[in-house]
Amino acid sequence: MAGKKPLVVVTRKLPEVVEARMRELFDVRLNSTDRPMTQAELVEASRVADVLVPTVTDRVDSGVIAQAGAGLKLIANFGNGVDNIDVIKATERGIAVTNTPGVLTEDTADMTMALILAVPRHMAGGMRALQAGEWQGWSPTGMLGSRLRGKKLGIVGMGRIGQAVARRAGAFGLSVFYHNRHRLPPEIEDKLSATWCESLDQMLNRMDIVTVHCPHTPATYHLLSARRLKLMRPDAYLINTARGEIVDEAALTRMLVAGELAGAGLDVYEQEPSINPKLVKCGRALLLPHMGSATIESRIEMGEKVIVNIRAFMDEHHLPDRVLPSML
Structure with a gap:
């Protein structure tokens, strides 16, 4: 994918500084309302995206992955865990999965x-x-x-x-x-x-x-x-x-x-x-309402890790935060 801007679909609203950087680097579709996507909307996003950026609230299961378009090659999770993603099915389809470890x-x-x-x-x-x-x-x-x-x-x-x-x-x-x-x-x-x-x-x-x-x-x-x-x-x-x-x-x-x-x-x-x-x-x-990592510093650093992984994907380089089935 070197030299071509990927279509990046982001499922939830991210900090403005992260979204601004994504607009500079990628062909990006953002979620300005922050309303969680339905499963049908996730399927549609996976059909058109080169890179999908879900969060812990998005269930990217085997059904979503089975209907993904041929262009989807990276799921760059905005989150530390990947229990919301069927990593095994994604790997079988040739779709890489990354996360954002360490920052939270x-x-x-x-x-x-x-x-x-x-x-x-x-x-x-x-x-x-x-x-x-x-x-x-x-x-x-x-x-x-x-x-x-x-x-x-x-x-x-x-x-x-x-x-x-x-x-x-x-x-x-x-x-x-x-x-x-x-x-x-x-x-x-x-x-x-x-x-x-x-x-x-x-x-x-x-x-x-x-x-x-x-x-x-x-x-x-x-x-x-x-x-x-x-x-x-x-x-x-x-x-x-x-x-x-x-x-x-x-x-x-x-x-x-x-x-x-x-x-x-x-x-x-x-x-x-x-x-x-x-x-x-x-x-x-x-x-508490799932706010353990809810600091502006953490969210920006998570966004930066997502961007680093997408850029590595674009340049066909090693993905620094790739998650493999053997790691689960």
């Missing part, structure tokens, strides 16, 4: 730490009481939460974000444990003061706080199943800023309502943007 690590880790701080201290409940006019003043036994220092934090998935959370957790006096597909090198464990748990079940049973940072793949769907959630102690807290599908949300909701878990801080959900009404009403849950 610090922002997501910050949000995770905010939830780790807020949930055990009942900050959401305190805010609700204040706004409802129910607060009657300071009391020695009012709004009692849990101290962080000395507690055990279990990290499920010790990639970039998990490690960034571990660095922050140490500053608050938390003891860090982790479960990962592969054990980290000893020098990284030492630097993070992190202890590896080969058994996820055993780790869940011992932790005061569990935070989820693994990708969503077929292997991690409901990794925290109803059975595993039952292993957590009743005074423990669950934090999830990764993907909603990793946790059995219905089971989690039942446990929170029944008081079988002390609380949860969630930024992601199984059926986004729909959320279980019982979870919404549950006073033990602090819920």
Whole structure:
């Protein structure tokens, strides 16, 4: 494709500086309304585009890919994960897939730490009481939460974000444990003061706080199943800023309502943007609208990575952020 401007179809509105740069470099179709595309609209976009730029809200499944036009050769995902894309089918059709790794690590880790701080201290409940006019003043036994220092934090998935959370957790006096597909090198464990748990079940049973940072793949769907959630102690807290599908949300909701878990801080959900009404009403849950990486710096850097991958595609160079089925 060297020398020819590709037709790039972007499914959602991006930061203006990113869209301006795309207009300079590509023949681009933007989404000025930011309304999510329907599946039919995604199919039509895949039929005409040389490059499709979807986001986590777009389901580029086997049905979309099967109907893609012959010109579609790159799906440059505006996002860190690729669970919204059937990478295997795309690869079979000769369509490369890229993502935007690394740029949202610090922002997501910050949000995770905010939830780790807020949930055990009942900050959401305190805010609700204040706004409802129910607060009657300071009391020695009012709004009692849990101290962080000395507690055990279990990290499920010790990639970039998990490690960034571990660095922050140490500053608050938390003891860090982790479960990962592969054990980290000893020098990284030492630097993070992190202890590896080969058994996820055993780790869940011992932790005061569990935070989820693994990708969503077929292997991690409901990794925290109803059975595993039952292993957590009743005074423990669950934090999830990764993907909603990793946790059995219905089971989690039942446990929170029944008081079988002390609380949860969630930024992601199984059926986004729909959320279980019982979870919404549950006073033990602090819920955020998938905003873990929502900083202007993160979104611009994500856009820059998308542009770098498209330019490499145009120049027939190595794609720096290509995702292959073997990596999933």
